[in-house]
Amino acid sequence: MARDRTSSRRRGHIAGAAVSAAALVLTGSLGGSPASAAGAPRGHDVSSHQKNVDWAGARTKGARFVFIKATESTTYRNPYFTRQYDGARAAGIIRGAYHFAAPDRSSGAEQAAYFVRHGGAWRADGWTLPPALDLEDNPYDRKRTCYGLSRAGMVGWIRSFSDEVRRETGRRPVIYTTAHWWNDCTGGSGVFAADHALWIAHHGAPGAGALPAGWSFWTFWQYDNSGSLPGDQNLFNGSLGRLKRFTKG
Secondary structure, three states, rough: OOOOOOOOOOOOOOOOOHHHHHHHOOOOOOOOOHHHHOOEEEEEOOHHOOOOOOHHHHHOOOOOEEEEEEEEEEOOEEEOOHHHHHHHOOOOOOEEEEEEEEOOOOHHHHHHHHHHHOOOOOOOOOOOOOOEEEEOOOOOOOOOOOOOOOHHHHHHHHHHHHHHHHHHOOOOOEEEEEHHHHHHOOOOOOOOOOOOOOEEEEEOOOOOOOOOOOOOOOOEEEOOOOOOOOOEEEEOOOOHHHHHHHHHH
16 A cells, blocks of 8 residues: 555555445456556555645546545544545545554454544445455564464454444445465455455556455456556556446445
């Protein structure tokens, strides 16, 4: 993800209310490079690292959606979140919020509740992406990549987070991760694939990398950490019309 705090984040060769809704939107993988995926809506993700984003400029350069960091654990809020979130909407960009998971600090339910209170809410207005959960290497302790949790413990933590988000918003969260992290830290759990959209991080050609165990398709692909749009560069797997339907659940 876009860096946001003083600690650096390692990048890896680094989505849905029901299965039927997911099947409508998630229809396979795009092949080739970002440049060749001409029909795929382009987007990006940002955090406080990007500060005051030129949203009109991003829209002109092709941005059609953006994920914005809202929270981390139950102690951090992006101080730029509101202006970024409202600014994206004013520029005509579909926007959503993401939470950086810290599974070693508090329960999934506690972090989900904090996230929803501070930007992670959702409404079916056609402009709001489902809440997203950012799961990646522990940036604060490289020896505890999986935050000291067992694989079963991590699956339980994610389920707790997801259940609380659904209880409060009506949507399951999009899951952002890498194939390596997911397979290592959850043991390749496939229990989330049916009703959680995948936002995969793999810096390279979208559709060319391995997916986390359980998923057979991706919804969002983060393919680079720099480009013409502020923050990380992303694609949506489908048309703009399908992206808008996806926002409505």
